[in-house]
Amino acid sequence: MNHNITTGKVMDTSRVIRDNVAKLIRNAAISRLEKTIDGAAVEVNELEADFIPGRILANHLAFIQISGEFVTVTFKCHFSIEAVKKIAAHKFDADKKNMVSDREVFDFIKEYCNLVAGKVVALFFDCSIEMGIGLPLCTTGFYEVFSKYDEAELLPNMHYDFWRMQVNGSNMVCSSIFEVLNETRLTGLEGYEIAADANTEGEIEFL
Numbered sequence: 001m002n003h004n005i006t007t008g009k010v011m012d013t014s015r016v017i018r019d020n021v022a023k024l025i026r027n028a029a030i031s032r033l034e035k036t037i038d039g040a041a042v043e044v045n046e047l048e049a050d051f052i053p054g055r056i057l058a059n060h061l062a063f064i065q066i067s068g069e070f071v072t073v074t075f076k077c078h079f080s081i082e083a084v085k086k087i088a089a090h091k092f093d094a095d096k097k098n099m100v101s102d103r104e105v106f107d108f109i110k111e112y113c114n115l116v117a118g119k120v121v122a123l124f125f126d127c128s129i130e131m132g133i134g135l136p137l138c139t140t141g142f143y144e145v146f147s148k149y150d151e152a153e154l155l156p157n158m159h160y161d162f163w164r165m166q167v168n169g170s171n172m173v174c175s176s177i178f179e180v181l182n183e184t185r186l187t188g189l190e191g192y193e194i195a196a197d198a199n200t201e202g203e204i205e206f207l
Contacts, residue, residue: 017180020189022161025073025176027194028119033165036112038090043166047173053149053160057173058083061141062106064113065134066120070182073131075116078141079172081105086170110136127188147177157181 026044034042057078066073084105085092091108092100113136121131149160160177180186 014183016190017183017186018159020192021071021073021178021180021186022159022176024123024189024192024194025075025120025178026161026163026174028116028123029075029174030165032112032115032119033087033167036088036091036115037167040167045164045166047162047164051162053162054145054147056141056144057175058141060106060109060138061144062109062113062136062138064117064136066117066131067134068124068129068131070129070185071124071131071178071180073120073176073178075113075120076144076175076177077109077113077172078144078175079109083170083172084109087167087172089168106138110138123194127186127192129185129188149177157183 030042030044059080061076061078063074063076066075081102085100088108092104114133117133117136121133124131157180158177159180160175162173162175164171164173
């Protein structure tokens with residue numbers, strides 16, 4: 001689900017650029033999860049047609065900011081503790097899975113956000129676009145209601161994307177909201193083919 005939510009006060013960012021940015025972020029999120037779960041199947045689905053952004057999607061929310069001169073991104077992971085335990089089952093001691101603490105789950109999901117952000121930076125760098133990464137944070141999912149998705153409240157050239165990833169019978173929702181600050185400098189994304197991962201670099205080390 002990829003929405004154009006510009007205010008209409010300036011010319012909309014081209015659909016091609018917008019869609020390529022969204023595709024790049026999704027690729028980073030999906031590929032890092034695939035590495036994390038060691039080859040288990042990841043099913044990716046769009047949210048329901050009547051989905052309204054700003055709705056609480058899970059009990060917990062992790063997010064990280066990726067910013068640069070030409071584009072800024074906030075990546076979010078909406079999750080429940082039990083879902084993360086099942087999704088990342090092999091990362092937890094099987095005999096002690098039910099005793100995994102909230103802190104361990106939060107550490108795991110924050111490190112996942114770090115890896116997604118790192119992949120986003122690497123993909124943009126392939127197109128000669130430099131980005132920086134903030135610190136991942138976890139909070140209650142309730143704070144999603146304070147996110148600004150209403151067209152009247154958004155800055156020009158801002159867009160958002162939501163999708164659901166299901167693994168081992170459990171799912172979490174990921175989302176991104178991004179602002180294109182310089183469309184001209186992002187034209188390198190047009191026709192850019194994302195290469196398949198060739199190694200296992202970037203796996204989560206769960207302690």
